[in-house]
Amino acid sequence: MPCILIIDDESAIRKLLEITLHANGYKTQSAANAQEGITMAAMHPPDLILLDLGLPDEDGQSVLIRLREWFRQPILILSVRSGEEDVVQALDHGANDYLIKPFRPGELLARIRSALRLAQSGDQDPVQEFGNLTVDVANRTLRKNNELVKLTSTEFALLSLFVRNEGKVLTHSFILREIWGPGYVTQTQYPRVFVGQLRKKMEDEPDQPRFILTESGVGYRFVGNT
Amino acid sequence: MLLTHKTHSNFSQYGWSVATVLVSAAICFPFTDLIGYRTVSLILLMVVSILAMRFSIGPVSVAAILSALIWDFFFIPPHFTLTVGHAEDALMLLMYFIIALLNAILTNQMKVYDRIMRRREDKESTLRLYNTLFNSLSHELRTPIATILAASENLASDKHKWSDEDKSTMNQVVHTAAERLNRLVDNLLNVSRLESGHLVLKWDWCDVGELINTAALRLKPDLDNKSLDIKIPANWPLMRLDFVLMEQAIYNLLHNAATYTPPGTRIVVDGAYQNHQLTIRISDNGQGFKEEEDLLRIFEKFYRPAGSKAGGVGLGLSIVKGVIKAHHGTIEVRNKPEGGAEFILNIPTGQLLRPTVNH
Numbered sequence: 141m142p143c144i145l146i147i148d149d150e151s152a153i154r155k156l157l158e159i160t161l162h163a164n165g166y167k168t169q170s171a172a173n174a175q176e177g178i179t180m181a182a183m184h185p186p187d188l189i190l191l192d193l194g195l196p197d198e199d200g201q202s203v204l205i206r207l208r209e210w211f212r213q214p215i216l217i218l219s220v221r222s223g224e225e226d227v228v229q230a231l232d233h234g235a236n237d238y239l240i241k242p243f244r245p246g247e248l249l250a251r252i253r254s255a256l257r258l259a260q261s262g263d264q265d266p267v268q269e270f271g272n273l274t275v276d277v278a279n280r281t282l283r284k285n286n287e288l289v290k291l292t293s294t295e296f297a298l299l300s301l302f303v304r305n306e307g308k309v310l311t312h313s314f315i316l317r318e319i320w321g322p323g324y325v326t327q328t329q330y331p332r333v334f335v336g337q338l339r340k341k342m343e344d345e346p347d348q349p350r351f352i353l354t355e356s357g358v359g360y361r362f363v364g365n366t
Numbered sequence: 367m368l369l370t371h372k373t374h375s376n377f378s379q380y381g382w383s384v385a386t387v388l389v390s391a392a393i394c395f396p397f398t399d400l401i402g403y404r405t406v407s408l409i410l411l412m413v414v415s416i417l418a419m420r421f422s423i424g425p426v427s428v429a430a431i432l433s434a435l436i437w438d439f440f441f442i443p444p445h446f447t448l449t450v451g452h453a454e455d456a457l458m459l460l461m462y463f464i465i466a467l468l469n470a471i472l473t474n475q476m477k478v479y480d481r482i483m484r485r486r487e488d489k490e491s492t493l494r495l496y497n498t499l500f501n502s503l504s505h506e507l508r509t510p511i512a513t514i515l516a517a518s519e520n521l522a523s524d525k526h527k528w529s530d531e532d533k534s535t536m537n538q539v540v541h542t543a544a545e546r547l548n549r550l551v552d553n554l555l556n557v558s559r560l561e562s563g564h565l566v567l568k569w570d571w572c573d574v575g576e577l578i579n580t581a582a583l584r585l586k587p588d589l590d591n592k593s594l595d596i597k598i599p600a601n602w603p604l605m606r607l608d609f610v611l612m613e614q615a616i617y618n619l620l621h622n623a624a625t626y627t628p629p630g631t632r633i634v635v636d637g638a639y640q641n642h643q644l645t646i647r648i649s650d651n652g653q654g655f656k657e658e659e660d661l662l663r664i665f666e667k668f669y670r671p672a673g674s675k676a677g678g679v680g681l682g683l684s685i686v687k688g689v690i691k692a693h694h695g696t697i698e699v700r701n702k703p704e705g706g707a708e709f710i711l712n713i714p715t716g717q718l719l720r721p722t723v724n725h
Contacts, residue, residue: 329571
């Protein structure tokens, strides 16, 4: 039974999260401030941390940095709307994913599941199926409805980055660093162009994508199974 | 900062006053014999009056005194002395002095009065705006809160045995009310962000089609029985915009179209770009705006057409306008001749980026 540590100063939110998580088979610990949260994480390391960015005693980003010095398990950020820049910053500081308050419990559970799955999966199966797509990372091929889809090498690199991080949001700068290298992090037009091309090749309706979703102001998320 | 600026502009006002008087006197001097030195006094008086219209009392008084002395010294015989020959001239000099100063004082009083009136008008219109705001805000905030409180109390009470159907209705009601509150708070926060003056746009290369599709995806649950048709070609170049803000603007426009049109309405988004200008049109085949006034005032904060259905305080479109303005663009609205409303956004795009991708 995975244990989740909730660090949030709002007791109502903590209570609701606890109920939701217990009902879905998770154990929980709760902390109302940064200090308490860090201590709890150190004493009983949880499998995942839900961290609110607006804590009373310490800036959420610095809590995140302190936790990431030693904590390797997933950290999910809880943030308020129009805090996209904070979210991007948090993701760059090592958070695994984020949820904008107010969020739906279903969304929360899906993110937790996918973060835990990513953290536990060791070597991925080289051949993976997502709906009508089959991605073979070893042979660098994509099949749609069993037919081979021609991808350029950059397109395939991007696709396998998405597949490796299935369910997780990837920031523009992360994608740029991984695919094009550290010198390209400001060239945000690259992911836009290549994601557009990938969508045209792999989505049934590129205008209403079901696999590669746009996260406004943050980046992209590959959703394999809906 | 403000103070130094004011002193500075006062300084330049003094400079201008002195210069204007000197130049006018110099121009008049060669013609003294032709027009007579008494006419010169009228010309100088006119110059002081003109200065009084623009400048504050200090510089104008200086101009009045300076021009009186100049007139005395250079024009009244005997020339180049402050002595006045005739008693008549002495009287005129005195009157000149008084009229010039009166001029400065009276115009200044007028300006002060004008400023007070304007401030009072501003205050009244702010007050009116606040009243509208408080009335509609308190209604808009209290209605969903009342719904949530009542429904949750019902659900908690064990006096009744609620049927599953009742329970699900009440849950639904709570959910809808919370969403309404959430949208309202979002809009209020967006307005304050746009108006704070601290908003820095995050210019980034955007795929306009992707941007509109993202907004449309967010709208899907509220679309009900209306259809949305997005006709943006897939091969557009990238343009520099603030993705998050523009997406919010498009979402607000689509949400408006979906909310205030009858069932079965078709909403169409199309667009074009040429000559460094992006045009996006969002139109519907609903009933359009009833009053001419609506078309003129629809982007004003807290303006809602008479008889608008409940929900909303009149912020959505003012946010759209704010976002478009921040992009140096314009937005227009009209009733289409064939029926329905049409919003037209024009945004300068500057450079376009046409991706060439072959690797």
